[in-house]
Amino acid sequence: MQLEENVHIALHALLDHKFRSFLTMLGIIFGVASVIAMLSIGEGAKREAIAKYQDLGVSNVIVREKKMTSAELEEVRSKFSPGLSLSDAAAIMDVVPDVEQIAPQAEKEAEVKFADKSARSTVIGITPTFIKILNYETENGGFITQEQYDAKAKVCILGAGLARLFFPDSDPLGQMVKIEDQWLEVIGVMKPKALFTETVGELSSRDLNNDVYLPLSTFNTRFMKENVLSSEIQQITIKVKHSDRLPETSSLIRSLLHRHHFNNEDFNIVIPYELLKQEEKERQIYNILLGAIAAISLIVGGIGIMNIMLATVMERTREIGIRRAIGARKADIMSQFVTEAVALSITGGIIGVILGVTLSLSITWFTDVTTYIQLYSVFVAFAFSVLVGISFGYLPARNAANLKPIESIRYE
Amino acid sequence: MLIEIKKLDKDYVMGDIVVPALMDININIAQNEYVAIMGPSGSGKSTLMNILGCLDTPSRGEYLFNGVDVNSLDDDHLSIMRNKEIGFIFQTFNLLPKLSSLHNVELPLIYAGYSKDERFERAREALRRVGLEDRMMHKPSELSGGQRQRVAVARALVTKPGILLADEPTGALDSKTGVEIMALFDELHREGNTLIVITHEREIAEYSRRIIYIKDGRIFSDEPNPKKI
């Protein structure tokens, strides 16, 4: 029999009992809606995490000075650890095989001033490799060049927030800002960065848009250390060639630094990629749980459809008998009722998709949970609803097809 | 021979009890015959008709339709037989209540796999044949009893079957409307159709050319209708 006729019959059956059909579809509607909403929440969280770790570099190993009280600092110094230093960085570059680039950085909290405005910010001394290793880009002007670095030029790059604060409607390039007692020329402005709201390992949360970057050479010659015991640098960012060898590379770096620091534990190693994986693993458990809930509601929806289809087949025994008497084969009856079940589940699926999309958009709108709807998830949810229709419509349809023509046509 | 039935029996099995409904039935029916089957209530007329119409199967015996052994056909082929070779007309019409006359008449063609245009043409032609071309879009509930039976006749005719089987086609109609239906059957017979009609009523049977009496599941008599010779 032709599909068109089947669809015609199915839609009529559906519309003849609108309310009953709607109740039947509820399970599918909620099942599909929850699949879409849950997948969009999961995907939103994943994307947020990826963005966060991408900022830190997924093929990077970050060595960071441990936060210590002055007593602890005195103790490690007395045990001969010089703290993180440029020679550590050089050693890593020389000894560890899989290193592609390395970027040491020194940091200091300081007051930055322009005209009558001032802001407390993190002043960061870096090397020209920094921008290549981290996912940073300038929005205006350029980054520190090797020449400027070698010349210990008194130049700086402002974070986007700082630039907006100091130069709301003028061009910051070429302007002079004052940090402590030093005047520095602004040669670039960073692109705005997402707020770093969570502490990742030893990297505490802060607004990266308030940072000021200048050549590490300049930093080390022009600025005083916070404390005589302070290390030369606070962080070394290492980009590796093969991220699949991150664990080995990082343990090599760890043992190397241990030796250099005379077995003092005065540094931490953060591997953004590992943290990303770990977070993914945690999310996976949550995803499995949500997936199970969605699957259960789809199955419950399917049972609802099966139930109503069994009743429909009973009600329409005589119709089935008539159709058989005028030449419908078993397969024709079978496909008629499967089509009917699928029509129910597809309609439920469509309503569910609309509800699910609305749901995840409103979640983003009304809460600070990020959601992201992937087209594939809509297709998956929809495909599942069709599958549910076919599989739960099968049994009632087979019952219908197996009715004896002569008995069903006499059925009252 | 269009239909050859030899030593056919039909038993109904109800639990442990076997109820014989037909016994030792032998009938031959040729092309373009017009046969009436008569007999008291419960004699087995409908049982025979259902077997003739491939809706039911005999317990024993032989049934050849156009030389084809119907007993050897599987369910799909029986369906195809019902679709292409048999036009069934029921006492209670058995139309689908939610469909228009046109759609009801189109149904056998849908199962036969005709295209939409062809279906429409043939169904309209069949409805014109029974004088209901102007009622194509009416649902059964919007038609009189006689009109409903005409739609049912159109549905039976539409695939141009080898035989038309009518089980008390006038049983649910008043006598005037019944006569109209019988007049239609007469025309169909003259046009070359083969008809078998079950009836209780002498007047209805008089339209036929041959009358078979069934009593207690057996053929009591099988003779030409003297009034039509």
Ligand SMILES: Nc1ncnc2c1ncn2[C@@H]1O[C@H](COP(=O)(O)OP(=O)(O)OP(=O)(O)O)[C@@H](O)[C@H]1O
């Ligand atoms: N499905 C069935 N199960 C059991 N017995 C049946 C069944 N159908 C018919 N019978 C029996 O078979 C016999 C013949 O029935 P059938 O319906 O063929 O009679 P009929 O001649 O058509 O009667 P009527 O004129 O009242 O329609 C009856 O005794 C009836 O009780």
Ligand SMILES: [Mg+2]
């Ligand atoms: Mg009967």
